[in-house]
Amino acid sequence: MQTYYFDGHIHIGRTKENQAVKITASDQLTLHQIISFVKEAKGLDMIGIIDAHSPFVFEECLELVQEHGFEELEGGGLSDGELTILLGSEIELYDHNCSGPIHVLCYVPTLKQMKSFSNWYQSYVSNPHLSSQRIYCDAQTLQSEVKARSGLFIPAHIFTPFKSLYGKGVKTHLSEVFEPNDIDAIELGLSCDTSMANVISELKDYTFLTNSDAHSLEMIGREYQALSLEQPSFDSLRQALSEKGESKVSYNYGLNPKLGKYYSSVCQSCHRQIHNPSQCEYCHSTKILKGVPNRINEIAMSQGHIVKPKRPPYISQVPLKYIPGLGPKSLSKLRKHLHHDMYVIHDASFEEIQTVTNEQIASRIIALREGNLAITPGGGGRYGKMN
Structure with a gap:
């Protein structure tokens, strides 16, 4: 078994012909720039492109095999020997059972199955070329279509107050x-880590994933996981998620939840962070954007106490870009001399980092690795800050 670093939620901002896919994502997020940046700067082994259902993006994925040295793996996915790409789709659900919209991730093993899924999908959305479109069918129909193509179905960023399973999608239960x-x-x-989500009883049998939901190149790998696999392929990932054999998720790497945009409850009238999720203690407004810990507590209380299942360690991290004092030139220098971000974050010694940058930055990177950076919590749509 080998360790592979995997980020399964990366958007395409634009095609090579400058056609929009994810409107809110950077124009630099083209398929080829993602591949180059992941190899040269990030050091990930596997990525999930979750706009492969778009006919524009699908054609570029097909060209990777026809013209750019990638091949379809027997176990699913595309690989050039250095990087494995999984074909996925992010979709917005809002059927008659939903209290609000829910984003989900759907992955299929092959180009043929993605073409089939895309053809089916196009009959149920307004604009099949764009990312994260609302689908006009019920949730279980979508699940069935994914499963009919040997796919994986994964609810996305499940506690985000907007467009997620527990944000507004359901009242208390995913069923x-x-x-x-x-x-x-x-x-x-x-805005959530393993220990927070592990109190919800109905999640006890599901593997947790930590993905970046990258809308820019630098945000690729802000959350990811270390997988123990025989080979980096779709089928190996499926085995790891179902915990069959020796394949598994070994570690989840993600932001300290306090750095997330929705960690703290915030009054929508006076915009202050508050402790009471029902009424603002400053202006007494009841217009509250509830923080993730408060929402998790509500769900957990409604479902009852459980014995928390044992899970892989969750290691709090932040992208190197956000290390105080580490500017673009220093970051570029680190990547040039110390391989890529995965090496700097996980393996480089204090002395190696100090040689390339300086003692202060080296100390902060080691503090990041050890989870010792002080944080001002985020909330109400604003990210937290490292102090």
Whole structure:
């Protein structure tokens, strides 16, 4: 078994012909720039492109095999020997059982199956070329279509107050909308870690994933996981999620939840962070954007106490770009001399880093690795800050 670093939630901002895919994502997020940046700067082994259902993006994925040295793996996915790409789709659900919209991730093993899925999908959305479109069918129909193509179905960033399973999608239980047996894993999102989500009883049998939801090149790998696999392929990932054999998620790496945009409850009238999720202690408004810990507590209380299952360690990290004092030139120098971000974050010694930058930055990177950076919590749509 080998260790592979995997980020399964990366958007395409634009095609090579400058056609929009994810409107809110950077124009630099083209398929080829993602591949180059991941190899040269990030050091990930596997990525999930979750706009492969778009006919524009699908054609570029097909060209990777036809013209750019990638091949379809027997176990699913595309590989050039250095990087494995999984073909996925992020979709917005809002059927009659939903209390609000829910984003989900759907992955299929092959180009043929993605073409089939894309053709089916196009009959149920307004604009099949764009990312994260609302689909006009019920949730369990979507699950069935994914499963019919040997796919993986994963609710995305499940605690985000908007467009997520527990944000507004369901009142208390995922079975209000989904067939539980057709869910393969759960993506936590930026304002939550394993220990927080592990108190919810109905999640006890699902593997947790930590993905970046990258809308820019630098945000690729802000959350990811270390997988123990025989080979970096779709089928190996499926085995890891179902914990069959020796394949597994070994570690989840993600932001300290306090750095997320929705960690603290915030009054929408006076915009202050508050402790009471029902009423503002400053202006007494009841217009509250509830923080993730408060929402998790509500769900956990409604579902009852559980013995928390044992899970892989969650290691709090931040992108190197956000290390105080580490500017673009120093970051570029680090990558040039110390391989890539995965090496700097996980393996480089204090002395190696200090040689390339300076003692202060080296100390902060080691503090990042050890989870010792002080943080001002985020909330209400604003990210937290490292002090």
